[in-house]
Amino acid sequence: MASLTPSCCLFLLCTWLGVSLVCPQITYETYYFDQKIDHFGFYEDSTFKQRYLVCDSHWKTPNGPILFYTGNEGDITLFSNNTGFMWDVAEELRAMLVFAEHRYYGESMPFGNLSYSEPKYLNYLTSEQALADFAVLIRFFKESGDAKHSPVIAIGGSYGGMLAAWLRMKYPHVVVGALAASAPVWQFENLVPCNLYYQIVTNDFKKSGAGCAESVTKSWAAINRMGETDDGIKWLSLAFHLCSPLKGKEDVTAMKSWLIETWVNLAMVDYPYPASFLEPLPAWPIKEVCKHLRNPKLEDKALLQNIFEAINVYYNYTGDTSCLNISQNAVGSLGDLGWSYQACTEMVMPVCADGVTDMFEPQTWDFDSYSDDCYKLWGVRPRKSWITSQYGGRNISAASNILFSNGDLDPWSAGGVKQSLSDSLVAILISDGAHHLDLRSNNAYDPKSVIQARALEVAYMKKWIKQYGEQSHVQGV
Structure with missing residues (x-):
């Protein structure tokens, strides 16, 4: 598996400050990674090109932290340009930023133009396959010399936030922690009132x-x-x-x-x-x-x-x-x-x-x-209890190092984790906060609640990074 030659892109992440518009320049490189179409079977052995974006301008080498965005239902550039939080904290954390596109969205089409043509081609559009994509891609990064011992933190919003949390639950050896913003992980079966x-x-x-x-x-x-x-x-x-x-x-x-x-x-x-x-x-x-x-x-x-x-x-x-x-x-x-x-x-x-x-x-x-x-x-029928069977529903206390942030204006907070479940499964509530407001860029009009939320999120990330470093040192890595 190898990445292709990157293409460079330049975008402007804009923040309203009074009547003026300040647009710091953000650059990233675009790569494509050969992913298995099916991670869980052996008959379908072909691959597709998964797109991912990388910015390493603030990365501390070797083995600096990696902030890994778990892409959700859309073109990955949309999320990279609306997740200003990651760009804002990259320098402070001396982190590499990686935005991984979800299969079947944007340019990451497992069967090219046929991907949506009939159910047999859509059979591999699942959260499980997407999580496996992310785990394999992270392993690819870790196999390179400069990132071999880099702590990786998963970050996502909405469905991407669910994926970030589930990635930590299912692949705790791959990511040291996760920020799951506006992630309705309990909006299934009868875990919360449907109204x-x-x-x-x-x-x-x-x-x-x-x-x-x-x-x-x-x-x-x-x-x-x-x-x-x-x-x-x-x-x-x-x-x-x-x-x-x-x-x-x-x-x-x-x-x-x-x-x-x-x-x-x-x-x-x-x-x-x-x-x-x-x-x-x-x-x-x-x-x-x-x-x-x-x-x-x-x-x-x-x-x-x-x-x-x-x-x-x-x-x-x-x-x-x-x-x-x-x-x-x-x-x-x-x-x-x-x-x-x-x-x-x-x-x-x-x-x-x-x-x-x-x-x-x-x-x-x-x-x-x-x-x-x-x-x-x-031409398919839904399985209403599968997600709770696969990811545990409310029974997630065995997991660790996940931040669940929710704004009280966000309808998806109905299915969010709004009370801390342990010292390392932490709920962060944001008053006057809409859908994953904390993942957006710092803004002069931010309510105090989201400023405090971001500060707490960074503090936990630093804690996870430090713990990883201490464990690696003890183990002689």
């Missing part, structure tokens, strides 16, 4: 403006009433500036799902400064949205016109979008196709709504219906 996810979204809207959550609550019935007639459906298409007109009640249902996803994503990226992780957005975007949703008692058309103005903050803050496409995933920059398959196999994460403690229409969790939809879409 907690939507309750957190609702609370974000409630605290961001009077009448805001209530307006969203009222909007569902208004959409339903408009969807009863052809004229009403036509009006919805025009009022929401849809790229393709709604053609019937099924399209109206699809539109409501698209709106739900929009409200959820706003909660995920409710950052205290302008950011463009999912879409270009202003600071505290939910507050901007709620400026349009102050009166939940309006008549249907007036209320829905305000709903359009509100979602336009998410989809058209720059003013460059001429129409809205409800068939496009609201997480436009992520690999929604691959994640759809993963959600239909092992990543079964129940969510539900009751319409009372949240601002959504009642929505029960129906696994059988979910399974049928997956079979129609992908």
